[in-house]
Each structure stands twice: as structure tokens, then as C-alpha cells.
Amino acid sequence: MTRESQLAELKQRLQEIDDLRRAGAVLGWDQATYMPPGGAQARGRQLALLSRLEHDRLTDPGVGRLLDSLAPWAEAQGADSDAAALVRVTRRDYERATRVPSAFVHRLSDHTATTYHVWQRARPDNDFAAVRPLLETTVELSREFAAFHPGYAHPFDALIDIAEDGMTVAAVRSLFAELRAGLVPLIEAIRARPLADDGCLTGDFPESAQQVFGEAVIRAFGYDYARGRQDKTAHPFMTKLGRGDVRITTRYCSDRLPEGLFATLHEAGHAIYEQGIDDALDGTPLFSGTTAGVHESQSRLWENLVGRSLPFWRHWYAPLRAAFPGALDGVDVETFYRAINKVMPSMIRTEADEVTYNLHVMLRFDLELALLDGTLAVADLPEAWRARIHSDLGVAPTDDRDGALQDVHWYGGIVGGAFQSYTLGNIMSAQFFAAAQRDLDDLDGQIGAGKFAPLRGWLTTRIYRHGRKFTASEIVQRVTGGPLSIAPYVAYLNTKYGALYGL
């Protein structure tokens, strides 16, 4: 076999794997948006089949042989070449997939489906007891899963590494400790000041007008509706159904503005990233955003560093008022800006302000490591949650609905490896934005004039187009010239909230 024919065969196999994954994404999107209740059972089986076919193809020994054979040639193209990245990233996916026996994959996926189903009722019912035995099994399975990937310094490094290539428990712990030291004094200082008034965000905000306004903003960001669309779901998400088809979903409250609006900007951030990947990578594992953290850096950048900034609203506040006649009468842009940036410790992570948000993540990260290493029993999780959120944020949930049952992650997958990415994303969002401010001429002025093309162009060139070619740390190094650092993020928060709260 010539190298060309080997490469062609590898790409053909990868294309089929990708087509199966995206077909699954279509089924998943439909399940979340429009599927009637009666379709649930068959849909679960269809999704499991597509997932199994994809896994079978990825773990075929023929893939390993092609990768072995192509590796020397690919490396000779240079580490930054598409060929080297293709072989490197496919090898990573292949190794990860082959380490986990198919029987385990099925067991985990059946268990997860059951747990998710039970959690969907247990959360509104505030019934932790209903999920407790299931979550105990999930913890066991998560340990087993980690054990399929030996050779890490910490037994649960594998879980972090899968989400964040190269990240470790120790590195996250160290970053989080440093960040906590930066956040706590800021939170204390804000607490000593009067609460911001966000009354203007409650009122008459019809869904259809929210949809129209949100669409106008994210079109201006550069989200391309010819290659995407927006629908409503119970939980907002972004999904890629194929090249040229990257969709987002949103949830609206007709009497509250921020939830729907910022969810729209957030998911659009994820989608603009996916839409910006070089089409030349289509059909390969490179044709996705890289780590979960880098993905989150883009949703948070567009949602927060752009969408909750004063320059942004200097341009968009007039269109917003026009979109909701009467709702914001007598509210000036500064008042509105203070309202959407109100800092107040609360119980729900997804509704938390920028400053307290990361404490929610740290709580989850620490609790899940304690569950995994056995120092915390599942039965004690609700109480541990309450104690920790009280000590960290001074609030105490009266029920598990807003406590240990709050997030889907532990009930829709394994325990471990997911939450840290939200805070890593926040940290990177500020690092990337600071680099953009350095590289671009008057970025704040551009945003204040409603012009996003320079920022999006810069992000596309520096980050988006590469897909998975580079890991998070490689991207950070290339874009900022240095390693991951909390300094720009802490500086951003101190500057923004120092001004807002007169600190």
C-alpha cells in the first residue's frame, strides 16, 4: 500500500466515523427539540446503535495499523502540519477508545441512561434518595473508567486529561487555589457595598421579541444562519450536525430578560467557534473545537467579555429598548449595565454572576474528587454540598434540588472531569481577550460601534480555524505568548467590578 492510499483509507474511515457521530447529533438535537414523547424509547436505541457503530469503527485494529504506518511520514511534515495533527489526534482518540472494553461502554451507557431518567424526576421532586444508589454505582463506574487509563500521577488525572488534553488534578488544584485567593477578597469587598438593583431586568419581555433581538446580536457577532439555526429547549446547548450545520438552542422567560439573552450569546460563542474551523479539516477528528475549556472560553468571551461589557451596551442598548417598548423606560445604560452585572452569591451555578461563578465550580470539583477517592460517601453528599456552599458563598439551599441534584453532569455521565473546564474557560477567555486587545486597534471602540468582524477574524485566525490541531496549552502559548495564567482574568474582574462597585 502506498502512503497516499493509506492516507486515503484512513480519511475514508474517519469520514464514516464522523458521519455516524453527526448523524447521532441530528438524532440528539431532534430528541431535545421536537421529538414527541412517544419517540423516546426507539430514539434511545437508535442513538445507542449509532454510538456503537462509531465506537466499533474507531477501535478497529486497522485504524491502529494505519496510524502506525503513517506516523513517521506525518511527523516529517512538521508538528504544526495538518498531517501530523491528524495522526496525533486520531491516535489519541484511538488509544482512549481502545482502552475501554466495549462491554464496559455498554454497561456505562445503559446505567447513565437509567440514571438520567431517574434524575429528571428526582430533581423536581427533591428526592435525592431516588438517585443515591444509582450515583453510588456511577462513582464505582467512574473509578473503573479511570482505571482503564493507567500511568497518570493521580488516579483521576485521566478524567481531566480526556476533557483537557494534558491537564492534571494537581495543575487544576493549584490554579483553583490561586484563583480563589484572587476572588475571595473581591467578593468580600463587593459584599461590603450595597447590592446592585436589577429590577429593570424583570418585566414584559415577550419571547418573540427576545428571539428577534438575540438573533440580531449574534448575527452581528458573525453567527451564520445559513449554516445554523436556533430553537428552544429546556436546557440551552450547541451542537454540530455536520459541516455547514451548527445549531444552538435557547430557553426564554417572558418576564425576565437575562436568562434567554445571555444563553443565546453563550451558545452563539460555542457555535461561532465551530463555524470558524477550517473546512479542510472536515471529516476528520480535527473538525471540532479543541478542549472543553477552550470551547467554554469562547462561549464566555462572547457572553461576558463582549456581551456584558459597557462598550457593547453603548451600541446595543437603544436597539434593546426599541425591541421591548416601555419595558426599560427611565433606565439609562449605566443602570442597565450595573443590573446585568449584579454580584450576589446564589445557589444556582448557571445563573451565577461572573465573580462568584467559579466558587460554584470549585465546590463541584472538590466534591467529585472526594467522591472518587472515597473520602466522601454519596449518602453524605447533600450535607457536604450544603456545608460547602454556606462556607464559600454564605447561602444555604433549603433542598437538594438546588444542591446535590442541581446539575445534570453526575446524572448524565461519569463523575469527574467535566466541571473544571468551566473555570478553565473563564480564565482563558480573559487571556485571549487581553491578547486581542493587545493585537487589535481599539477593540473597545470597535465593540462600541457594533463592529465584531475584527475580533471574530482575529479569533478565527488564532484559534477557531485550527479545530483540534492544537491542545489548550498549545493554543494559549501560540495566542498569548505564555502559559495559562489567571492574572488577566483576575485583573479583568478587579477592574470591571472595582469600577462597578466603587472599590
Add this chain to the structure above:
Amino acid sequence: MTRESQLAELKQRLQEIDDLRRAGAVLGWDQATYMPPGGAQARGRQLALLSRLEHDRLTDPGVGRLLDSLAPWAEAQGADSDAAALVRVTRRDYERATRVPSAFVHRLSDHTATTYHVWQRARPDNDFAAVRPLLETTVELSREFAAFHPGYAHPFDALIDIAEDGMTVAAVRSLFAELRAGLVPLIEAIRARPLADDGCLTGDFPESAQQVFGEAVIRAFGYDYARGRQDKTAHPFMTKLGRGDVRITTRYCSDRLPEGLFATLHEAGHAIYEQGIDDALDGTPLFSGTTAGVHESQSRLWENLVGRSLPFWRHWYAPLRAAFPGALDGVDVETFYRAINKVMPSMIRTEADEVTYNLHVMLRFDLELALLDGTLAVADLPEAWRARIHSDLGVAPTDDRDGALQDVHWYGGIVGGAFQSYTLGNIMSAQFFAAAQRDLDDLDGQIGAGKFAPLRGWLTTRIYRHGRKFTASEIVQRVTGGPLSIAPYVAYLNTKYGALYGL
């Protein structure tokens, strides 16, 4: 291997084949409803992959061996048993699929995709020349396809047989000749009478009100929205995405009532059939409606024999007027009934009235056979169409848009085997309805009281629940006690239109 394990293995294979087919249906539904333009290319590839995986699994020699091995036991269960039907119908699908080489399937599917793409522009552009060479290839491929199925009396019997198990060119020709002899005098007699006035069907009929009214009617028919949904598409269709998920689509004109309303009733008829199949057949080839003709008999029964009847409107006309305030002022129910049953020869099959509709089908059936046997060249098709529709219906299309380019069938698949089913459906709809009138107590009275449960229950017991267990001719025999016959259909048309036109 025990018989039980063989049966279990067969069912497992069939379940996977069915899951792949339904996953493809999800992708197809999304493609027609919500997919953004950018998604088209990847979606085509995903659909082709799922279709190939399904075909590979169905034609696996292991399926043939299991069928061979299970046949004696299945037959011993009795011809009407689920087991016998399962082996019989799977054998039919297996034989048909294995006769066609994979390379031919790919070639045909690539050609069809290209042709469909070109036709989508050629039709609005009235550009038959653009599709002519492609259609010539389609005719060639259709002959090749038929030739993979030798042993029939007529070379194109295979094409009819695939749609209508057991039907032949000769049988269809004979039925159509007989039907034509019944229709022509009726059309002549109606032509001698004044045209009905259907002006009341044009006016202010907002889409949303059409949707609400249509939904109310088909819910009353028994279409179950917990196991289905309705969306808008350019061309209405019904599709089954899995057990408990049977969807329909509709197209509305906001200034015309009948198109959207009757398309809704028509597609609901197809869907009620699929929703009525016994869940015990799920995951097997039996879990679909049987032939295309029987399927059409149900769409036409609910659309025409119920939905265009006077008893139906005696109940629904008041709700209709309430749904469109002012639009039908001064129009009494008899006037409305005459309007929706106006007979007028026209150029568009899908908009034709019940009486002239079948002449459209006969025209297509005869022309496609002439294309296949070479007595008509593709280049001469537009002229042949014009000549025939003028001689049959006294109308002449001024362009090919409403002539040889009118229907998607020849441009989205092979030539031959599709059109006859529309008329077979009409014939059977009247046969089945007459049997229901015989079996049920005061069916017209029930319909006039807005009660459809007795009719739907009767159809479910007699037809729907069996899925593909019985062929069309077996169903007709079981339900009516005799063979397929045009007499009830001609009697229905003569009675209804005789009264309407005072003949």
C-alpha cells in the same frame, strides 16, 4: 443453534436494520423541515451511509441462512401467524435487496441525487432540456433495475410488484381500462353541467388558524400527537421515525383553504395507519403499512371519503366558520360542500378533483411504460404529455413545468412502479369504506356527529394492526370478502357527483 436462538438472532439483526432505517428517516425529516442550507452536502453523505449500512445488513448471507433454517418452523405456525409473516416478508425484502448489486445501488443513488438536484431548478425554470440527458440515463437504469428481477411475464412487472406485492402490468392495465370506461361518461356528464363555484375557498385563511383547525380535525380522527407532530414543508409527507414517532408535514396557502386542509387530512390518513400497527411487530419489516396502494387507500379514505363528505361537514362546518371569522359569511354548508368537490379538468395531479384525478395517473402510467419499452423517447416526452392531457382532459399546459416536469417521481427515483399506486389506493379506499358502511351501524351518522372512533377502530382491526403481514390482495379479500374491484369506487363517484351535479 436452537430455533429460539435463531429467531432471536434474526430479530436482533432486523431490529438493527430497522433502527438504521428510522435513523435515516430522522435525518430525512430534518432535511425537509429545519436543516439550514449549509447542511445539505454533509446530510446527503450521512443519509447515503445509513442507507448503505442498512443494505449491507439486509443482504448479509447470514440473514438468508437464518430464513432458510426458520422457514419450515414458521410455516408450521400457520400462514396467518406473525412468525410465518415475519419469515415470508423478510425473505421478500432479502431477495429483492440481494438481486441488486451494491455497485448498482450506489450508481443509482448518486444519479438520482444529481437528477433531483437539477430538477429542483429545472422545474421553476421550465427547462426540460436540463434534465433530458439525466432522465435518459434514469430510464436506462430503470430497465437495468427491472432486469435484476427476471421471471416475470412482463419485463417491468418487477417495478409494479415491488410497490404492490403481486400486481402486474397486465392487471393494472386491465383495471385502468375498466376504470376509464366508468369515469369518462361521468366526466362528460359533469362537463355538460355548469361549473361549481368555489370562490368561497379563496380569501383570508391565516396559516395559524388553518393549523389549529386542521389539528382539531385530525385529533378527532385519532391522530395521536403524543406519538407524532406536524410541521411545514414545501411538499407534504408522512414519515415514521420510530415506534411512537409518526410525523406529518403540511403546506399552507394563507389565501386558499383547500390545499393545506386536505393535505393535512391526507397525511394524517397515512399516519393513522402507521400509528395503528400492532406494537408487537416493532423492530421487524412487518412494522410498516403494507403496499403503497393500501397506504394511499387510507390517506384518500380520510381525505376524501370522510373529509370531503357532506356528513363530515355537517359537523365541522360551524367550527370551520368560527376558525376563520368572516371568511365564509353567507356561505351555507351545501355551497361549501359543492365548492370543495368542484370537478374541473386541470393540469396538476395533486390539485385534481376526485373524478379527474385518475386520468392524471393513467397518463403517467402509460407514458412511463412507453419510456421503459422504448416506444417513447425522452426527447419526445413533453410533446407526448401535452397531446395526452389534451386528449384526456381537454387542457393543455403552456409549459413543461406543469407537464413533463410536474412530479418529482421520475426525477427522484427510477421511472416506473410509483404512479399506479395512487389509483389503486382510490379504488381500495372506496372498497374499504363500503365494507365499513356494511359492518358499522350508521357510519354516516357517526361521521355527521363528529365521531370517528368506530371507523378508526374498524380500520385498525381490519387493516392497520397487521402492518405488512398481508399483501394488498390478501387485505382486500379479508376485509371485503372479494377481490380488488372498481365497482364500489365507480358507484361512490356516480352517487356523490350525480347528486352534486344533478345528473
